[in-house]
Amino acid sequence: MGHRALGMFERLGRSALFFLQLLVSLPSVFLRPRLLIQEIYSVGTLSLLIIMVSGSFVGMVLGLQGYVTLVKFGAAESLGVVVALSLVRELGPVVTALLFAGRAGSALTAEIGLMKATEQLSGMEMMAVDPMKRVVAPRFLAGAFSMPLLVTTFIAVGVLGGYFVGVGLLGIDSGAYWSQIQDKVDFYDDIYNGLIKGVVFGIVVTWIAVFEGYDTIPTSEGVSRSTTRTVVNSSLAVLALDFVLTGLMFGI
Amino acid sequence: MSTEHPQVLIEVENLHFSRGGNKIFDGLDLEIRAGQITAIMGPSGTGKTTLLRLIGGQLRPEKGVIRVDGLDVHRLSRKELYALRKRMGMLFQTGALLTDLSVFENVAFPYREHTRLPEAMIRDLVLMKLEAVGLRTARNLMPSELSGGMARRVALARAMALDPMMIMYDEPFTGLDPITLGHIVELIRRLNDALGLTSILVSHDVEETLSIADYAYVISEGKVVESGTPKTLAETTNAWVRQFLEGETDKAELLTEKAKDYLDDLMGERRA
Numbered sequence: 447m448g449h450r451a452l453g454m455f456e457r458l459g460r461s462a463l464f465f466l467q468l469l470v471s472l473p474s475v476f477l478r479p480r481l482l483i484q485e486i487y488s489v490g491t492l493s494l495l496i497i498m499v500s501g502s503f504v505g506m507v508l509g510l511q512g513y514v515t516l517v518k519f520g521a522a523e524s525l526g527v528v529v530a531l532s533l534v535r536e537l538g539p540v541v542t543a544l545l546f547a548g549r550a551g552s553a554l555t556a557e558i559g560l561m562k563a564t565e566q567l568s569g570m571e572m573m574a575v576d577p578m579k580r581v582v583a584p585r586f587l588a589g590a591f592s593m594p595l596l597v598t599t600f601i602a603v604g605v606l607g608g609y610f611v612g613v614g615l616l617g618i619d620s621g622a623y624w625s626q627i628q629d630k631v632d633f634y635d636d637i638y639n640g641l642i643k644g645v646v647f648g649i650v651v652t653w654i655a656v657f658e659g660y661d662t663i664p665t666s667e668g669v670s671r672s673t674t675r676t677v678v679n680s681s682l683a684v685l686a687l688d689f690v691l692t693g694l695m696f697g698i
Numbered sequence: 699m700s701t702e703h704p705q706v707l708i709e710v711e712n713l714h715f716s717r718g719g720n721k722i723f724d725g726l727d728l729e730i731r732a733g734q735i736t737a738i739m740g741p742s743g744t745g746k747t748t749l750l751r752l753i754g755g756q757l758r759p760e761k762g763v764i765r766v767d768g769l770d771v772h773r774l775s776r777k778e779l780y781a782l783r784k785r786m787g788m789l790f791q792t793g794a795l796l797t798d799l800s801v802f803e804n805v806a807f808p809y810r811e812h813t814r815l816p817e818a819m820i821r822d823l824v825l826m827k828l829e830a831v832g833l834r835t836a837r838n839l840m841p842s843e844l845s846g847g848m849a850r851r852v853a854l855a856r857a858m859a860l861d862p863m864m865i866m867y868d869e870p871f872t873g874l875d876p877i878t879l880g881h882i883v884e885l886i887r888r889l890n891d892a893l894g895l896t897s898i899l900v901s902h903d904v905e906e907t908l909s910i911a912d913y914a915y916v917i918s919e920g921k922v923v924e925s926g927t928p929k930t931l932a933e934t935t936n937a938w939v940r941q942f943l944e945g946e947t948d949k950a951e952l953l954t955e956k957a958k959d960y961l962d963d964l965m966g967e968r969r970a
Contacts, residue, residue: 561797569794572754573856574783575811 461657468656471576471583481584489550489585489652490592494599496549497542501600504541505607508532512608513616522616526623527630529608530601534631534640538601540688543647546593547680551655554585555676558659559669567660582656589655593648594641601640639695646687651680707732707864707896708753713762715745715752722748723759724920732863735890735897737911739904741942744917746900747791750866753898754788755779767863784812787857787865791872793849795841801828801852802837808859827855831885847878851885858889864896865889871903883910904943916942 475482512528558581561567567577605627612618631637655676662672708730715723722745730736738746751757753764755771764771769782795804805824809815815823828834831851841849850870857865867886871879887910890897901907908914908928916924916931916939924931924939934940 564797565790565792565794566796568751568756569788569790569853570796571756572783572786572788573808573811573860574780575807576780580811 457661460661461653464657464660465653467578468582468586468653471578472587474579475583475587478580478584481580482588485584485588486592489554489588490595493546493549493592493596496545497596497600498603500541500545501538501603502607502610504537504600505529505533505604505609506611508537508604509608509611509616513612513618522618523622524626524630525608525612525618526605526627529612530605530627530631531636533601533604533608534636536688536692538604539597539640539643539647540684542597542600542644543593543651543684544681546589546596546648547651547655547677547684550589550592551651551676551680552673554589554652554655555659555662555673556669558582558585558656559662559664559672562660562662563664563666563669577660582660586652586656589652590645590648593651594644597641597644597647635695639691642695643688643691646691647684650683650687654680654683704731704733706730707767708898709763709765710749710753711763711765713749713752713764714760715748715757715762716760717748721920723762726762726917726921728915728922728925730896730898731913732896733890733894734912735887735899735910737899737901737907737914738917739901739907739914739942740917742902745920746902746917747868750788750868750898750900753866754783754786784860785863787860787862789850789853789857789865789867789870791869793841793846793853795844795849795853795856797841799841800837801833801839801841801844804841804852805856805859808856812860823859824855827858828852830858830889831855832881845878847874847882850874850882854885854889858893861893862895864898866898866900868900869902870899871901871906879906886910908943918942 508529509525512525512532513522516522516525516528558567561577561581567581570577570580609620609623613620613623658672658676658679662668706729710726710728713723713726714721726749728738738749740746748757752759753766753771755774758772766782766786769778771779771782774782795801796807799807802824805827806820809820809823813820825834825837828837831854833848833851833855836844836848836852841852844852854865870882870886874882883906886897886899889895899907899911908931911928913927914925914931915922918938924934924936926934931939931943934943
């Protein structure tokens with residue numbers, strides 16, 4: 447028990463040092479823009495489909511659920527606000543981060559872990575190329591950059607999904623849907639805060655993913671365990687951080 | 699080979715290193731002379747690969763000094779270490795090719811990372827290096843499409859890219875068919891002499907290694923147990939070394955010598 451706790455704190459310390467090292471390596475990424483673009487493609491663009499499909503379903507479910515409740519109070523016209531606020535404040539950043547951890551985070555861990563297991567990282571070091579700069583930093587930056595964009599996409603598609611259900615199927619007035627959103631969604635309180643969550647989650651999830659890959663035990667079992675840990679740890683981190691951030695943002 | 703007493707390029711003095719509570723090196727001393735092929739042999743698990751990583755500065759010794767070309771590897775700043783590594787080539791057992799790049803790009807990798815040469819020149823250099831290992835035609839293949847021997851030759855071309863002063867070979871003969879093996883043996887000798895390299899060859903394949911080595915060290919239990927030219931090694935009086943050099947089966951017995959008594963081990967749980 448004590449041994450495990452010690453091990454946990456040791457990992458925590460290692461990951462913090464790793465993060466500092468990563469920050470130092472970041473500027474070098476801009477010397478290799480092509481590498482960064484390539485990583486943004488594989489981390490961000492390739493996650494776009496799952497994000498959009500999930501976003502539209504979440505939006506549609508919100509439309510249905512919200513309607514069922516609101517109609518009891520005769521407030522069905524406010525459906526747009528319910529959908530938009532739920533998405534912008536909570537579901538957008540959180541669900542995107544969870545999906546991102548599963549789709550892109552696990553891939554990052556497995557890729558870096560396998561590079562370590564097959565001595566590619568070692569080989570790079572011996573060629574006097576810092577794997578931190580060549581491999582880890584571009585992937586981290588790509589992840590941290592893509593997440594907020596994916597969050598925005600998720601929210602936009604979600605609001606359209608809600609519109610489709612609310613206006614298209616349940617017959618709410620289209621003008622009311624949009625004007626209520628425009629009226630009640632505040633830029634600073636809602637959109638800005640939602641995006642901050644997206645940025646923070648992006649940094650944390652990608653950090654965990656690249657750290658787990660870099661820190662993996664270089665065997666097939668080690669890589670598989672690291673990949674699992676990426677998904678589990680980053681999901682937990684996202685949910686816990688969401689609570690903390692929400693608390694801070696609404697000043698409770 | 700050119701002169702009688704070539705200058706010492708790498709010195710290892712009183713090296714101590716352990717991992718996970720296991721002592722791997724316990725006062726290891728050796729010297730590697732410039733221009734020669736020096737073999738480091740020993741049974742599996744004696745830390746031969748670890749030694750290469752220590753020389754390359756990827757691991758830190760607990761005690762002792764490793765000097766490469768007069769520089770204390772573990773006292774260098776990160777920048778100096780990276781500068782030194784540019785002058786070292788290392789051939790990993792698996793080749794360690796970057797799997798997302800083609801053969802051509804793998805060999806071009808050191809040039810792209812460390813130089814600002816124009817594309818046309820990189821192309822020429824890469825083709826020259828690939829020609830030297832006989833794989834110019836394989837340039838568009840991906841590493842996953844290569845056989846073990848080919849991958850190792852590509853890795854060798856890459857290790858030579860920056861014209862290093864030395865190349866470290868980690869078990870270059872393991873898992874190759876006899877013909878490929880012959881190629882690699884010859885290639886190592888030819889490159890060493892043609893390019894004036896210094897080679898360190900870590901291996902447990904006694905016959906192939908001694909056929910090209912100028913000097914050889916046999917290590918066991920963290921120390922050098924015997925050293926000399928292949929000729930003098932063949933006349934060794936040390937029984938252990940003799941058995942290691944000559945027989946595979948006897949070796950196994952010697953290695954288990956220190957283990958617990960077999961019967962005790964089998965009955966251990968019930969007796970306890």
